[in-house]
Amino acid sequence: MEYLEILRKDKVLSEIIAEPLKLKKKKSDLYFTLLRAVAGQQLSTKAADTIWKRFVALFPDEYPHASQILSLDNERIRAVGFSYQKANYLKNIAGYHIEHDLNSAKIKRMKDDKLKEFLTIIKGVGTWTVEMILMFSLNKTDIFPIDDLGIQNAMKMIYTIPETKKEMKIKMLEIAESWRPYRTYACLYLWRHKDNKPINNKL
Secondary structure, eight states: OHHHHHHTTSHHHHTTOOSOOOOOOOOOOHHHHHHHHHHTTTSOHHHHHHHHHHHHTTSTTSOOOHHHHHHSOHHHHHTTTOOHHHHHHHHHHHHHHHHHOTTOHHHHTSOHHHHHHHHTTSTTOOHHHHHHHHHHTSOOSOOOOTTOHHHHHHHHHHTTOOOOHHHHHHHHHHHHGGGTTOHHHHHHHHHHHHHTSOOOOOO
16 A cells, blocks of 8 residues: 555654554535534533534524524524534634535645635634544545644654654654655554554544
């Protein structure tokens, strides 16, 4: 497999690569996935799941169509457990979807950096959230979430990176450059190594 050949050229990373990854291809509803991701921000998994179920129950087919979200009063959205700010974020996504059709083939064909820039224009949608969606919903193979604490800690550990903050990120980017175009795969191995668990691959 080509990605294994590329990643194993990094002698440090090669030590934590135990087996090939079995990536699952799936169709993605980018609009829905973005709503779900932002809805769960700063919440525990259990709380996010509970509130999301209440939210989708507001809609006849349990699918939050953009026009329906925009027609809802913020107080009704807050009643299911969202903050006023979160309610506005969901409406921001709905409005952006109506304007641009987030599920269009044209948008999904955007280059990774361009798509990240395009989606983070939406107020309430952060870079890390978009990176997770690119990796786990859109099956992008060359994403490097440099601000992810798990990736930072794993790289600091196995590469013995003494630098911190900006200098640490510069070093991380330098190391990850040799992983292109398979940085997503490298991150999956790093997450597994840090947690000492089998890969729970969502791609």
